[in-house]
Amino acid sequence: MKELEYPFDVSYLISNKKKIKKELLAKPGLLPKNIAILGGSTTSEIKNMLEIFLLNHGIKPTFYESEYNKFYEDAVFGNEELDNFNPDIIYIHTTNRNIMEYPTMYNDENVINEKLNSEYEKFRIIWDKLFSKFNSTIIQNNFEYPYYRLLGNKDASDIHGKINFITRLNQKFYEYASSTKNFFINDINYVSSCYGLDKWANQFYWHMYKYAMDVQAIPYLAFNIANIIKSIYGKNKKAFVLDLDNTLWGGIVGDDGIENLALGPEVPSGQVYTEFQNYLKEHKSLGIILNVNSKNEHENAIAGLNHPAGTLKPDDFIIIKANWNPKNLNIKDIAEELNLGADSFVFVDDNPAERQICRDYIDGLSTPEIDVPENYIRIIDHNGYFEVTNFSNEDMKKNELYKDNAKRSQMMATFENYNDYLLSLKMKAEISTFKSIYLERISQLSNKSNQFNLTTKRYSLADIEAVDKDDNYIKLYGKLEDIFGDNGVITVVIGNIKNNDELHIDLWIMSCRVLKRNMEFAMLDALVKKAKERNIKTIYGYYYPTLKNKMVKDFYDLQGFEEISCDEDGNKTYKLDISNGYTNKNNVIEVEK
Amino acid sequence: MSREEVFERLNKVFRDIFDDKSIMVNEETTSNDIEDWDSLEHINLIVAIEQEFGMKFNMHEVTTMKNVGEMVDIIISRIG
Numbered sequence: 001m002k003e004l005e006y007p008f009d010v011s012y013l014i015s016n017k018k019k020i021k022k023e024l025l026a027k028p029g030l031l032p033k034n035i036a037i038l039g040g041s042t043t044s045e046i047k048n049m050l051e052i053f054l055l056n057h058g059i060k061p062t063f064y065e066s067e068y069n070k071f072y073e074d075a076v077f078g079n080e081e082l083d084n085f086n087p088d089i090i091y092i093h094t095t096n097r098n099i100m101e102y103p104t105m106y107n108d109e110n111v112i113n114e115k116l117n118s119e120y121e122k123f124r125i126i127w128d129k130l131f132s133k134f135n136s137t138i139i140q141n142n143f144e145y146p147y148y149r150l151l152g153n154k155d156a157s158d159i160h161g162k163i164n165f166i167t168r169l170n171q172k173f174y175e176y177a178s179s180t181k182n183f184f185i186n187d188i189n190y191v192s193s194c195y196g197l198d199k200w201a202n203q204f205y206w207h208m209y210k211y212a213m214d215v216q217a218i219p220y221l222a223f224n225i226a227n228i229i230k231s232i233y234g235k236n237k238k239a240f241v242l243d244l245d246n247t248l249w250g251g252i253v254g255d256d257g258i259e260n261l262a263l264g265p266e267v268p269s270g271q272v273y274t275e276f277q278n279y280l281k282e283h284k285s286l287g288i289i290l291n292v293n294s295k296n297e298h299e300n301a302i303a304g305l306n307h308p309a310g311t312l313k314p315d316d317f318i319i320i321k322a323n324w325n326p327k328n329l330n331i332k333d334i335a336e337e338l339n340l341g342a343d344s345f346v347f348v349d350d351n352p353a354e355r356q357i358c359r360d361y362i363d364g365l366s367t368p369e370i371d372v373p374e375n376y377i378r379i380i381d382h383n384g385y386f387e388v389t390n391f392s393n394e395d396m397k398k399n400e401l402y403k404d405n406a407k408r409s410q411m412m413a414t415f416e417n418y419n420d421y422l423l424s425l426k427m428k429a430e431i432s433t434f435k436s437i438y439l440e441r442i443s444q445l446s447n448k449s450n451q452f453n454l455t456t457k458r459y460s461l462a463d464i465e466a467v468d469k470d471d472n473y474i475k476l477y478g479k480l481e482d483i484f485g486d487n488g489v490i491t492v493v494i495g496n497i498k499n500n501d502e503l504h505i506d507l508w509i510m511s512c513r514v515l516k517r518n519m520e521f522a523m524l525d526a527l528v529k530k531a532k533e534r535n536i537k538t539i540y541g542y543y544y545p546t547l548k549n550k551m552v553k554d555f556y557d558l559q560g561f562e563e564i565s566c567d568e569d570g571n572k573t574y575k576l577d578i579s580n581g582y583t584n585k586n587n588v589i590e591v592e593k
Numbered sequence: 594m595s596r597e598e599v600f601e602r603l604n605k606v607f608r609d610i611f612d613d614k615s616i617m618v619n620e621e622t623t624s625n626d627i628e629d630w631d632s633l634e635h636i637n638l639i640v641a642i643e644q645e646f647g648m649k650f651n652m653h654e655v656t657t658m659k660n661v662g663e664m665v666d667i668i669i670s671r672i673g
Contacts, residue, residue, distance in 0.1 A: 011644035014637055018612035044633040204652055209636045216640060 002359065004056040005366065006223065006382045013219050017052055024055035029547060031233060031458065036064040036087035036136075038071035040098035041212035049222035050091075057230035068210065071098075075126040078133070088460065089229060090130055091139045094123075095188070095212035096146055096166060103160045112159050120172045127176065127183065135462045137182045139228055142170045144192040144213075147201035181440075182462050184228050184389060191224050192217070194382070227384035233458060234447025237366060237385040238340055239289035240280060241331055243349035244301055244322070248280075248312065249273045250373070253304035254296055264309025272373045277311045279377045284316065287395030288386055289338065289402055292320040293330045293347070318402045327354050328361040338402065339512035341450060341548065346385050348376075390461060392441045394488045401513060404485040422518060422588040425482040429519065429589045431526040434468045434475045441489045442477055449509040450548040454541065454555060457507050472497045474530045478523050480514055480589070490514045493527055501537040503527075508541070508555075521585035524559055528582045541574040559585075594672060599646075599665050606641050610634065620662030646672055 001024065003012060013020070035050075037043050047063050054061050064085040066074045071092055074082055099119055103112040127138055143166045155161030170189065177185050192200040195217045205211040213221065230236065245252040250262025250269050262269040263277075280290060290312070294301055301322030305314045314320065319337055321330040327349070335342040343364025349355050355367040368383055370376045394401075408425070415421035434442065439461060446459040459467070467473050478491040491510040495503040505527075510520060531539060541556040553570075557563065561574035600618065607616045611629050624630040630638070642664070643649050648671040650658075658664050 011641065014644070015606065015609040015641045019609075022612075042633075045637060205636070208652060208655060209632070211636070215636055216644075 001056050002367075002369075004053055004223075005368065006384075007369070007379065008219060008223070010216050010219050013049065013052070014216070017048055020052050021055065024052065025060070027055075027058070030055070030058055030060035032060045032062065033088045033229075033233070034064070034085055035061045035089045035091060035229075036066075036082060036085060038066045038074050038090060038092045040069055040071050040092075040094035041206075042068060042210045043093050045211070045215060045218050046093060046222055046225075049218050050225055053219075053223050053226035054229060057226060057233075057235050059230060059233060059235070069098075072122065072126060075130050083133070087134055087136045089137050089139060089232070090134065091186070091225060092126065092141065094141050094143075096143045096162075097206070097212045099143065099166070099169070102162050103165055105160050107160065109159060112165070116165065116168055116172070119169055123173070124176065127180075131182075135466055137184070137232055137460060137462060139184050139186050139225060140173065140177075141186045141188045142173050144188050144200065145197055147197060147203070182460070184232075186221075186225055186228060188221065188224075191220055195220055224384070227387040228389060231384075231387035231389040232447075232460060234444060236344075236387060237288075237346045238344040239291060239318075239334075239338065239346070240283065241291045241293045241334060241345050241347045242280070243327075243351070243354070244292060244294040244296060244304055246350040246373075247348055247376075248277060249304060249307065249310070254300045258303050258307055261304065261307060263307050269373070270309065272376075274309060274311065276373065276376050279381075281311055281316060283386065284399050285396060286386055286388065286391070287398030289340075289399060290317045291334050291338075292317050292322060293327050293334065293349075294322045295324055295327070296322040298322045318399070318406070326357070328358045331358060331362055331365065339451070339515070346380070346383075348380065390440050390444055392444055394441055394444075397488070400485060401487060404487075405513060407484050408482075418516075419588065425484070425517070427480060427482045427517065427589040429481075429522050429591045430479040431476055431522060431591055433530070434464075434477060436468070438477055438489050439464050439468060442492050445489065445492055445509060445511065446507060449511065450546070451512055451551045452510040452515065453546075453549050454508045454552055455506060455544050456546050456549060459507070467494055474503060474527065474534065476523065476526055476530065478519060478526075480517065480519055487511070487514055491519055491523055493523055495527065495531070495539070497534060497536065501535055502540060503531050503534075503536045503538070504540045505542065518586055518588050520555075520559070522589045522591055525584045525586050526591070528578055531578060532582075537577065537579040539576045539578060541576070543572045543574070545570045594669070596665060596669065599668055602645055603642065603661070603665065603668075606638070606645050610638050610641055618661045620660065620665075622661040623659070642668070648672055 037047055043065055047065055051061055064082055064087060071094060101115050103115055130138060145166060146162045149155040149163060151158055151161045155163040158164055173185060177183050200214055200217050202214040205213065205215050242248060250273055251260055253261060263273045264270045265274065284290065292301065301320065302314055305312060319334050321334060331342055331345060331347060342362045346366045346368065347358055348368065348370065350370065358365055359367045366385060368380050370379050412421050415424065443459050443461040443464040467475055474495040474497065476493045477489050479489050480487045490513060492507060493505065494507040495505045497503055541561050543553060543556060545553065556574040561576045563572055563574050565573045604616065604618050607618050608614055611627060616627065639650060639655060646668050648668065650667065654667050658667065
């Protein structure tokens with residue numbers, strides 16, 4: 001919903017949140033999640049706003065809200081309601097109002113260090129206690145700056161200053177965050193700066209209602225939290241689709257000629273586009289794919305991208321669509337070629353009419369309302385499309401992987417027999433039970449895979465860690481490499497052992513990067529082998545249809561399973577009897593033992 | 594702006610905030626008359642009214658106003 005993307009109209013959201021909520025609740029396929037809000041000040045409106053932003057990301061929250069300022073008690077001493085609530089996410093909304101003891105001018109360094117430590121310990125105990133009790137992810141606010149400075153500028157550099165104290169305390173929070181999985185900082189220090197600290201710290205709301213911030217800033221706070229949560233559940237955007245003229249450079253390359261484009265350090269209007277190109281290029285290190293969608297002659301587009309002052313070159317893009325087709329059709333083509341959903345794209349175009357058409361035709365496409373070039377970066381960046389939570393090494397290599405796939409397609413065209421093509425790839429697979437170094441990637445894959453996903457069951461990192469530890473599961477990951485490169489971990493199967501000799505497949509997913517490579521056969525071979533070691537006689541498979549997983553509707557039939565039931569929603573159950581032997585199906589991939 | 598116009602715009606804010614098209618506020622309306630009007634919704638209402646009329650209530654006003662009529666008095670005194 002456009003109203004819920006940055007920059008949003010705060011008064012519209014405050015007045016219409018109930019209407020918006022109703023509308024979003026009507027959407028199909030929402031992912032239910034339990035979210036506990038433990039507050040050190042009033043949180044009611046934070047909950048309301050967080051709800052609509054999460055619904056907009058396809059997440060349907062059920063909330064637990066602590067009593068006013070009972071965050072510490074709830075976490076440390078427990079509370080039956082919270083215990084039974086079983087939260088997926090715990091959000092701790094504390095602010096500098098919850099700092100109990102600041103330094104005073106009378107304190108020496110030792111006393112101040114003790115105060116710092118005791119403030120930190122209070123929080124560390126909360127986090128450790130929550131982690132020991134719940135299998136959940138914690139999101140913790142850092143501290144915003146105070147709204148007055150007793151020491152003036154020295155408040156920042158002197159250990160007696162509140163700003164100095166808060167800075168040091170925040171630093172300790174970050175150290176905990178960097179060494180703890182499933183723990184994320186909600187950076188209200190940054191959000192309050194962007195909003196304007198004096199406005200943010202409007203004391204009217206504190207004294208009247210015990211809100212530790214301007215009520216009109218709450219949408220910005222909630223938006224920021226929602227971005228972390230949607231990222232945890234794999235709902236980040238994955239790719240840019242970029243217009244060229246007046247988006248990546250000033251002017252129109254076909255009309256003005258390459259020498260007259262505004263790009264490069266000589267003039268202000270050129271600098272601003274160079275900076276924007278640099279900003280986009282930085283995203284490649286996060287694994288974000290860049291593509292072009294422009295109404296242009298192809299050769300003009302390439303000439304523009306080869307502009308000597310440009311930092312983005314044709315080689316930086318995976319797909320370049322420069323033609324005269326409607327842009328919404330180009331976007332659909334790009335989605336198909338990359339095997340990605342168009343709802344994982346951010347479409348950047350300076351032309352509001354083009355944005356509107358694409359928005360109307362493509363559900364879930366993000367089309368930021370960029371206005372003037374000097375605002376492009378801020379508007380895109382503050383939307384948090386690519387919020388980093390669990391970053392894996394796979395992500396950094398993503399652009400290379402897509403490039404490798406383009407080479408495979410070229411090579412495939414030279415073979416008449418598909419099996420010969422597969423053999424020519426000299427594929428090698430590693431299939432093994434879960435290893436701790438891959439758990440992050442496995443969780444990520446379970447949240448991102450929509451098409452090749454039989455049950456669409458999502459696993460947070462905490463969930464995957466639980467499966468990893470549980471002996472009642474057979475859990476396999478698969479890596480695949482070939483002559484063009486290493487695809488990394490691209491498939492996961494989780495089976496639950498029940499009644500001694502039954503294996504029920506809870507999850508079977510595969511990245512679309514490796515479709516039609518027979519990797520699924522290699523996985524079944526490995527699964528059957530493991531199952532036999534555990535004396536399993538029958539393997540049960542499940543297919544639950546969604547809007548996106550039609551691709552695998554006949555998957556178990558093709559794997560040789562027998563359908564045993566199908567309900568009116570199309571949910572199917574299959575079984576495979578392995579007690580009378582099983583013949584391996586894969587003959588094109590060499591599997592490492 | 595006439596008192597009637599203020600009431601008309603105010604009424605729309607009430608309807609949006611409480612998502613109830615049947616609301617009609619008058620001089621005597623208080624929080625007892627609208628079911629969802631609790632202290633938490635009150636803050637949202639105040640913020641929405643401030644945005645609608647481009648003015649701010651101070652703390653004293655918010656803590657002492659008795660009904661919608663008094664609220665309208667303050668709005669009119671502020672926007673003239």
